[in-house]
Amino acid sequence: MAEAHQAVAFQFTITPEGIDLQLSYQALNQIYLSGVRSWKKRVSRVRNSLIKGVYPASPSSWLFVAIGILATMYMQSDPSMGLITKIQQHLPLRYTTAMSVAKFFKWGQTMVSALVFSTLLWLSLILALRFCLKLLLSYHQWMFEKHGRMSNTTKVWVPLVRLLSSRKPLLYSYQSSLPHLPVPAIQDTVSRYLESVRPLLTDPEFKRMSDLANEFESNLGNRLQRYLKLKALWATNYVSDWWEEYVYLRSRGPIMVNSNYYGMDFLYVTPTSVQAARAGNTITALLLYRRKVNREELKPSRVPGTVIPLCAAQCERMFNTTRTPGVETDVLQHWLDSEFVAVYHRGRYFRLWVYRAGRLLSPREIEDQIQRILDDASPPLPGEEKLGALTAGDRIPWAQMRKQYFSSGVNKRSLDIIERAAFFVTLDDEEQGMRGDDPEGNLDRYAKSLLHGKCYDRWFDKSFSVVIYKNGKSGLNAEHSWADAPTVAHLWEYTLATDAFQLGYTEDGHCKGDVEPSLPQPQRLVWNIPAECETALTCLKIGSSLAVAQALADDVDCHVFPFREFGKGRIKKCRVSPDAFIQISLQLAYYRDRGGFCLTYEASMTRLFREGRTETVRSCSNESCAFITEECRRLFQLASERHQNLYRMAMTGAGIDRHLFCLYVVSKYLGVESPFLKEVLSEPWRLSTSQTPVQQMNLFDLKNHPDFISLGGGFGPVADDGYGVSYIIVGEDMVNFHVSSKYSCSQTVSNTQKARMFILALSILKCWFYAE
Template identity: 85%
Template sequence: MAEAHQAVAFQFTITPEGIDLQLSYQALNQIYLSGVRSWKKRVSRMRNRVIKGVYPASPSSWLIVVIAILATMYMRSDPSMGLITKIKQHLPLSLHVSLSAQGQTMLSALVFSTLLWLSLILALRFCLKLLLSYHQWMFEQHGRISNITKVWVTLLRLLSSRKPLLYSYQTSLPHLPVPAIKDTLSRYLLSVRPLMADPDYKQMTELANHFESNLGNRLQRYLKLKALWATNYVSDWWEEYIYLRSRGPIMVNSNYYGMDFLYVTPTPVQAARAGNTITALLLYRRKVNREELKPSRVPGTVIPLCAAQCERMFNTTRTPGVETDVLQHWQDSEFVAVYNKGRFFRLWVYRAGRLLSPREIEYQIQRILDDPSPPQPGEEKLGALTAGERVPWSHTRKEYFSSGINKRSLDAIERAAFFVTLDDEEQGMRGEDPAGNLDRYAKSLLHGKCYDRWFDKSFSIVIYKNGKSGLNAEHSWADAPTVAHLWEYTLATDAFQLGYTEDGHCKGDVDRSLPLPQRLTWDISSEVQAQVNSSLAVAQALADDVDCHVFPFRDFGKGRIKKLRISPDAFIQIGLQLAYYRDRGGFCLTYEASMTRLFREGRTETVRSCSNESCAFVKALEDGEAAEHCRQLFRQASERHQNLYRMAMTGAGIDRHLFCLYVVSKYLGVESPFLKKVLSEPWRLSTSQTPVQQMELFDLKNHPDYISLGGGFGPVADDGYGVSYIIVGEDMINFHVSSKYSCTDTDSHRFGAQISKALQDIMTVFSADTKTPKVPAQPQAKKLL
């Protein structure tokens, strides 16, 4: 109870003799040390601003420029071509009086050197931005690298040679370009051709042509104006209209989950697992604050990705509103919020400016687990407010949580670094039904009991009774790769760096004088309890309708696929097309998430994986055509898919451009039949690959069981599937499939079986090919850089 300690740091009483002042030196010392930590963070932030502000140069390069200028002047040469003399003439009169002629010359030389240094920095940053704007490397193949790309690689390596901070590249990243409207429309029509009958396609073509020649160009002009003014013409509208303005529940519909190791639980002690996990997360936060993390890059290259999403990772909450929610971010937080058995606690993780050891956090967590006090009236299911509709939660929050003890307790949750649930269930692949338990594990992380997670927090950590862990992440502040990077670090640090004692406890010593975790108190009225029950009913109906299926595919992995010189992602995506065709008897609009973080503040773009080429392969395979013909069609489909992915990554996607044109039309108050039809099309197959970004943290050779399950999300369409997959090592692909029980046409387990069979059948087609493939499918730049 650090707040209470600080409040009684000094006491005084008024007596007839005067004021009797009694100081608590221990409490004052803690306040002093906490202040020192705060100032250290401020100084560190200021230092980092200077370092990243001059990148790709360094602060010490200023001294080099000054010495070079002074050395040249010492040799009686004027490197400034008269500018130093002019600066000397314009020095303030007071300096002319107080400084000698030689001193004035030295000062003028320093001013000139500084201006020259700043000019060189701007020139270097401009050059770096130009280099990062070049994306042709992504479309070149092995053995056919152009001379331009070779020179570009050399220059980029040269300018990136100095070790960057996390945000060093931010101002050098290019802005997302606005594609030509004609190109976007032609790509859109090509993407829907295999999904439409001839009359429907003809009608859509006419709508597109009419849109282009009339309203489209007008909307495009406004969009280009925004692109000139804004850092990213998509991201702010995407965050607001796709996420924050959604009035339905964010549980299942928006939030997603990440899982623990598949085969291993580092410790069965719940408090110990919580201690190491919380410590690892806070160490990651320290790296983010100090910008000690290496900037994310395109895998296998030196090309940086935007790191803006890291800024709101911790101390962030989505607060509800009537028309739109708001993301609130605080600069720092010295505590986490903990939920256990219907009670909420504030757990201070710093004392006297020092991060508690994992063993001390375990000790504090165990005190929460051992606390016998029951929940206060209305407290147990309070979290259901964050799981239900947003408007009722907004009204309830404003009316009943804007003052008094309710506001103080709610602030403790919302301002916490993150949220922790100490779950009273056991989860994981265990017991006599490991497959079924994996499915229940996924459902638990996706929605839990609908009231034992705080779905508004940027992310919530779940620690189960048997030591298994996982997370649930809110989607508006960042996309899955950012959270996956955090979770990879957490799992690796927990298992391999922090570790456990032989009896399963955290390592380190315990200061048993630590104050008890602070129990949060509430005054929950009958009106609030009624709204809690109402929100819980909505959330429970949504949760009960979700059909989750998680399964590891072990027949082969990327190792065998890459031997065929085929992109593993293209292989899986075409496999999903085959599986869906067999499951539903046709094709559908397919969403695959791609990132646009090559650009500043970039988020995602859609890869429309269902193409003419992939449909041709599926039909040929199902019609029993010759294997050689099927292989040829597959390679064409694979190359087409990769090209679509590259175009999406380099700003030439379809859907974000059309989305922004639609937003502009709404602001102008004009209707577009074309845009309305495009944006109403359902994504019945929504897919995403969870990237493995830090394989160096995991030693799969010596610890093969420490493989991640990845994570998943709920279905996007009521009659569709959500499919997430993670390619782990060389020999395994983990799949997460979701759908809704209420749709009689979908079944997650049936679709999972179709995915496995589709992948096996495609590999069988290629197993009959004894020739060495000559068509490379991987972008060669990954090998070059």
């Protein structure tokens, strides 16, 4: 352990001859190398701050400006129009009797004045370039233009964006150039809301809702809007901080199932069946990604097929982050660095150092350390095995127990290690994946395991927890408050690709690399859990964290199924958006299942704006309902176009739900009640959907390695009587679906029969489109 090495780096004894120092040069060398690594990171951060601080220019451009100014001065011209002379007058002049020395000082003063002017001019040019780039990135009309019909404005806009983005950017280079999220006009939001609920309400219900909306718009709404616009003037993003706090951190219910989501391994391939080896490569790949994030070496994410950047702010808290519970609200804690990960295996917690003398351990060394944990036969300490259930249950009991039992002593030290770890790793003693005589059932159990596990063998508060199963299968569970799924999906894509195609394994399934024999053992965490706390953890009594979590986990039904009949390749041939095609098929499936329509949530990103998170696409529209009830191909085209327009409006800041949510928050701060807002925000999302986009297709060669297909991930249902549907469009010929619901609702069981309903809907649409 690092502390132990530092503690014995030197020893001394007092003798009659004086003090006898005994130095351990090996330990001192490790301390030196660790310090070098820390200073390299500091220097790298300063360098990156300078590079991204002057983007879209470069630091070297200052030299060109300075040379240009000096060259014009040499030619007896004053490009500053007298400013250099004024700067010179404010510089101290040393008087001397020697004429030659006086001339030298005057020349030096002129040079300094010219360099000061050059620097000011350079900074002004940078601000002007950044302002121009911000204006260009604020133009979103290009998204609404039909394919192949580009307007003249867009034709001019495209090369200008390319010109200002020509320099190779760092991960965060565009942050200061991204526009702020605009506040929509309240009449536009109310109008769009009424249009979205029209197919769901009867005529009397719609009349009543229209009256509520009109009364709100003409009275209280304008007052709330003024406060919201005031916030938008000084806040980076008028939605994100309130969204994070009130939707996530202030929720007092369990985050397991209700908030956290999961990501799965390859569908058909498991790179190795050796658990420790898979853990070694996976941990290494994650740490390599962290290194890229810290050095800002990752390319900024962009709108697919364009040069338009997306906000990268969510990457900042990806690692070394945990959500700590509070009685009223939770808090996200982030540390700049962490040289270890926390590992759970069979009820024991370990700290695994992943750096040695300033270098990252090799995959083979991490595998060796993981194997030591797997071979450790020591039993869990009293209360240790099910300690993780505290993070799975209600937040208030966890906050109270944390304050009472984990605020001092060994419990605090061990808890700090888990929370400060780069991420959390669970070495699961089960086997998972699509295998055996019941591949479909095993796939469902695999999804449930990643979503909640045993309710105590994950640390749901960590930014993400990696799960490595006994047969080498892997997956992750991610906490939602710090980032949205696309950010975690980007990380997981890199991890899977790096594990399988770059790091690789030996013929016998072990990691590559050498092992340093003097590596210290993984550190077993020590706990001193009182009997009353242990009883609350181990007993399934009513109200305990484990009982609440177990009841929630037992009620969740998950079904995962790959749809292979056709994919986006054939859909695009019909000039239809694949996402719109799937969303309309979900509407059709729900209608045939329940005999009606429901409020439908589809997540859309708003990362075109600084610190953007998500917006809701209300994909149940008048057009989609008309198509489903009349089954007309022409109406399908209208429904598809309408869905695409709704998606684009959500992406460009013209959504409905985030604006209404923020108006509701303002009303709560002012202490006023709005019947309209209260009713809008209490409406249940019985069909909650999300697409997991494949963002780095260059990492996966599906042509030569067709079996390395990602399964994507999923989440729990939002409403007790609804569905949670996640889907990932893989390649040209496959769509993977994740459907969740609750057993407690007899109308929503996402079993094989329910999956057939979705498949039937997709097949019906296919028949309509491919019929002669």
